[in-house]
Amino acid sequence: MQPIIEVSDVTMRFNMSRDKVDSLKEYFIRTVKRQLHFDEFFALQNVSFKVWPGDVLGIVGLNGSGKSTLLKLIAGIMRPSKGTIMRTGSISPLIELGAGFSADLTARENVFLNGAVLGYSKQYMAERYDEIISFAELEQFQDVAIKNYSSGMKARLGFSIATITKPEILIVDEILSVGDFLFKEKSEARIKELMGGGTTVLLVSHSLRQIETLCNRVLWLKSGRLIMDGDALEVCRAYEEGSRG
């Protein structure tokens, strides 16, 4: 069987200048005064793993351990400084809901815009439009400009759009807490339905209970290094003990 995602020896290095130099003037002055320093920061170091089709992979780690960086690399938003990431299959990044909503446009227009951002055609979105709106429970507000929406309404619409399509890889970064408790139940059910349909899921969550119940495999990242890769319960327990220690 072919792995659906293959991460081999990936290192992500950031140049962090101590003071942000973002103008020509600043750059010029500092070059002349020899004050141009960069600090290197490794968000990920030599991380390798494979994900198989149908895997529900959890990623745990403390804040700043490189979880989000790893997801962004897999989604193709960033490119690794070293190493390669091979990916086959369509991907739907649920990294932040409603990215790319245009405040001045109505919900209806934003559905098509957001669909286009994710690479779907107008016709494809038109076929699914009613389902998206009804799942987000926004029938009354579909012709209202997004800027008049509450944050919960925006998030619901974003979630609805991102999960209406059946991607082969779904990336979920701490978004299972969208909306009120009713919508939360509904969105968890939607994710489980996608998993049942054979979608490969990458899940980042600080709720170990959620990880243990949903995932069949877990990665533990610590300061950008892969510490452990294995069975969900085992890794979660080790992570809890190791982080406190």
Added chain:
Amino acid sequence: MIKDDGFAYVVAAAIKHPVCYNSSMDFSQITPADLFAVLSAAVILGCVIAFLFVLPKVRRMLPGLLQYRHLLSTMVVRDIKVKYRRSVLGILWSILNPLMMMIILTIVFSTIFRFNIENFPVYYIVGSTMYSFVTGSTTSGMNSVLNNAELIKKVYIPKYIFPLQKVLFSLVNLAFSLIAVAIVYAILQMPLHPTIPLLVIPVFYATVFSFGLSLVLSAAVVYFRDIAHLYGVLTMAWMYLTPIFYPFVLLPEIAQTVLQFNPLLHFVNYAREVMMYGSVPGLYENLYCMAFAIVTLVIGLLFFRRAQDNFILNI
């Protein structure tokens, strides 16, 4: 006027064709214009050959690019909606704005400076339409990557889409301002030359050029924000370095030669030739325009490709 047959002389000399030794050709008449035309042709040819080499690579990327054509059109439509929804006069502004500018400048330049230009209102509005298109599209193209920072941080999108979208949107605006040009034509009862539809040629050159320049600017401004201010000043200088409201022949000869390197000058002249004088520029003008457009595009693509991977770390 430039004689296009000098071109053949230079090519013949360059390839040491036997015809060179034929005394009937007079090489002493080769002008710098001939040399530039040959240089342009060589550059264009080089770019085309280079493109053929990377063609297989482009073809592999094609399905991905086609997938995002919906995004491109949706974003252009969004820009149009956002621009015109909130203003009472709506699209009318795109027409009124150049018209009013033209009236003011016509009054100023026909009473104070008294340039001897036939049909000054037309001369001005054709020139300024081209100028506004190029500077408008490159300015909004320059800011397009920064303005879409939120999107770039969260979803993968081919990033050149943003400057491309702004250039296409400016093209739509250009179409609206052509209505203003049509109104001026109607009022002044300008002759309708059969060459007027050929305006699409200089517009096409200017579009390719603007896209290339937008690629460079939008990538550079991510690293150095003050380039945006710098470019604002530069476009101002650019306006005075392009004969928009003064006759080109007014300039000293040396300036006229140096300004041949101003791409906008050629686009503006081309537009005026087909719009006002009913003539089609010859081979040389087309070669210059093409070379400017292609070289800028290639530099833009190479520069943008190198810079884009680090966008996310700087926006």
